[in-house]
Amino acid sequence: MPPWGRERALSAQQLGRGPSRASGPGPRPVPTGPDGGPAPSPPARFVGWLGGLGGAAAGYGVFQALFGVLPDSLDGQLAKYLIAGVSGLGTAAAAWLAAALVRARADRAAHGPARPAPASFVPGPLQQVLSDAYDTLAGQMAVVDDPVLGRLTGWAHSLGENTPSRPTPVGTAYGLHIVLDLGVPDGRLGTGDLVDTLWRLRLPDGGWSARSQGLQARPEVTALVLGALARAGVSRDRLAAEVARCEARFTPDHDRAGRESAHVVTTVLRGLLRAAPGSALLPVLREAVVDGAIDDPRRDHLRCWSYRLQAPYGPPSPLHTAQAVVALDRAGRVLGENAAARAAREDGVRWLLACPDARHDTCPDLDNLREEVRRPRTDDPARHEVLNVRHFTAAWVVRALLTPTAREVARADGLQAAWRERLEGAAAAVWAGQTGGIWTWGPGEQGGLRQPMWMTYQGLSALRAHAVCRYQPEQ
Structure with a gap:
C-alpha cells in the first residue's frame, strides 16, 4: 500500500547499467601458445x-x-x-x-x-542492497515501553525521523513485510516482536489507522496490517474478529469515499485475500474494480483505470492500472477465474504495454503520484479528514508486468519484446531510486529527505521479484 505524507517526488538518479564486478583472485592464467591460445601439454x-x-x-x-x-x-x-x-x-x-x-x-x-566455473562466480549487486537494507532496518528499529500498551518494537512511518521514533501500524506492518521478504539471518529482527506490537497498536474499538487519521479505524490500513499478520503466520481464527469489523465498516454507507477510490479498494482486496480468502466481501470488491475500468481512445480503446472507480472518472493512470492488474490477478488465483475480471486485467496489461514513449526507464508512465482521499470526520461530519497518499509508480508497474496474466498476454499476443522492454525500464527506474537499499521520497516541508517504510518495501519487493524472474540455472 502506498504512503501518506505531503512531500513532492524526488527525481530519480540515473541507473548505472550492468552489474558491477568485484575484483579479486580468480583462476590462474593459462599459458598461451604462439597463436594466442593456450599452449598444449x-x-x-x-x-x-x-x-x-x-x-x-x-x-x-x-x-x-x-x-x-x-x-x-x-x-x-x-x-x-x-x-x-x-x-x-x-x-x-x-x-x-x-x-x-x-x-x-x-x-x-x-x-x-560454456558457462563460468563456480570458482569464477561473482555475486550481483542486489545481494549487497538486500544486506544493506536489513542492516539499516536493524539499526533504526525503535523499542519503546508504553505505560498503557506495553513494549512496542517496530518503526515509525519513515526512517530517520527527527521526532522521537515511536512504532506506528503502517511503518511496522511494512517493516514486517520487509523482514519476511529478506528472511531473518540473525536475531536483530524478530517477527514475533513485530506481530505482538501490531496487536498492541489496535485501536480501542478495533482496527488500525494511519498516524494522521487519529482514532478512527480505516479499512485500507486495517487490511494492510491484517495481510502482514496473516503472512507472518497468525491464524485465521485470531484474525477473524478484525476481519469482520473491516468488512462491516467498508460499505458504501459507512465509507463512500473509500469505496470510490481505486487505491483504497485494491488495497483492501489484496489484504483480505491474504487474511481471509473466504471473505464474502472479496467478490464484491473484485466486481467493483472491474466495473471501474475506463476506455482510453489514445491507446486503441483498451481498458485501464483512473484514481476513481465511479464517475466522474479521472484520466487514465498507469499507477492505478498496475494496482488493479495486481489485485485482479491475485483474486483470480484465490477466488477462481471470472471471465469479466480476466478480460479487464488482460486489457490493463495491454494498456501498460502500449506506452508510446521511446525511453521506458524515464517515461511519464513511471512518474510517482500523489492523491488525496477525503472523508467526512465521524466526530464532525461538516469537516473532512484528508489522507495524503503517495505512490511509487515504477514499483507497481514492475509488479503488474510480473504477474502470470502479463506473461500470458505477452506470449499470446506476440508482445514479448515490448513486455521485456517495459519491464526492464521500470526495474531500472526502481533501482535508480535506492541508496544502500533504502528509497527516498523527495524533500519534506522542512527541507529534509523522507525515507518512508512503504517505499523501501515496494522497491525491495519489486527488485527481488524481478531477479527471481530473470534467474536461469546453469546448464
Missing part, C-alpha cells in the same frame, strides 16, 4: 605432431612396411598388395580419428566451458 604436442603427418601418410607407411616384410610364400603379389592395402587403410582411419580427438580436446581447453 607435452603429450598433446607429441600426439598432435603424429596426427599432423595425416591419416594418409600413416596409412602409406604401414602399407610399405607390411609389403616389405610379408613372405613371398603368399599366393602371389596380388595377395601381398591386398593385405598391406587393407592394413594401411585401417591405420589411416585410426590415425584420423585420433587426431580429431586431440583437436577436440585442445579446442575445449582453449575456449573453456
Whole structure:
C-alpha cells in the first residue's frame, strides 16, 4: 500500500547499467601458445605432431612396411598388395580419428566451458542492497515501553525521523513485510516482536489507522496490517474478529469515499485475500474494480483505470492500472477465474504495454503520484479528514508486468519484446531510486529527505521479484 505524507517526488538518479564486478583472485592464467591460445601439454604436442603427418601418410607407411616384410610364400603379389592395402587403410582411419580427438580436446581447453566455473562466480549487486537494507532496518528499529500498551518494537512511518521514533501500524506492518521478504539471518529482527506490537497498536474499538487519521479505524490500513499478520503466520481464527469489523465498516454507507477510490479498494482486496480468502466481501470488491475500468481512445480503446472507480472518472493512470492488474490477478488465483475480471486485467496489461514513449526507464508512465482521499470526520461530519497518499509508480508497474496474466498476454499476443522492454525500464527506474537499499521520497516541508517504510518495501519487493524472474540455472 502506498504512503501518506505531503512531500513532492524526488527525481530519480540515473541507473548505472550492468552489474558491477568485484575484483579479486580468480583462476590462474593459462599459458598461451604462439597463436594466442593456450599452449598444449607435452603429450598433446607429441600426439598432435603424429596426427599432423595425416591419416594418409600413416596409412602409406604401414602399407610399405607390411609389403616389405610379408613372405613371398603368399599366393602371389596380388595377395601381398591386398593385405598391406587393407592394413594401411585401417591405420589411416585410426590415425584420423585420433587426431580429431586431440583437436577436440585442445579446442575445449582453449575456449573453456560454456558457462563460468563456480570458482569464477561473482555475486550481483542486489545481494549487497538486500544486506544493506536489513542492516539499516536493524539499526533504526525503535523499542519503546508504553505505560498503557506495553513494549512496542517496530518503526515509525519513515526512517530517520527527527521526532522521537515511536512504532506506528503502517511503518511496522511494512517493516514486517520487509523482514519476511529478506528472511531473518540473525536475531536483530524478530517477527514475533513485530506481530505482538501490531496487536498492541489496535485501536480501542478495533482496527488500525494511519498516524494522521487519529482514532478512527480505516479499512485500507486495517487490511494492510491484517495481510502482514496473516503472512507472518497468525491464524485465521485470531484474525477473524478484525476481519469482520473491516468488512462491516467498508460499505458504501459507512465509507463512500473509500469505496470510490481505486487505491483504497485494491488495497483492501489484496489484504483480505491474504487474511481471509473466504471473505464474502472479496467478490464484491473484485466486481467493483472491474466495473471501474475506463476506455482510453489514445491507446486503441483498451481498458485501464483512473484514481476513481465511479464517475466522474479521472484520466487514465498507469499507477492505478498496475494496482488493479495486481489485485485482479491475485483474486483470480484465490477466488477462481471470472471471465469479466480476466478480460479487464488482460486489457490493463495491454494498456501498460502500449506506452508510446521511446525511453521506458524515464517515461511519464513511471512518474510517482500523489492523491488525496477525503472523508467526512465521524466526530464532525461538516469537516473532512484528508489522507495524503503517495505512490511509487515504477514499483507497481514492475509488479503488474510480473504477474502470470502479463506473461500470458505477452506470449499470446506476440508482445514479448515490448513486455521485456517495459519491464526492464521500470526495474531500472526502481533501482535508480535506492541508496544502500533504502528509497527516498523527495524533500519534506522542512527541507529534509523522507525515507518512508512503504517505499523501501515496494522497491525491495519489486527488485527481488524481478531477479527471481530473470534467474536461469546453469546448464
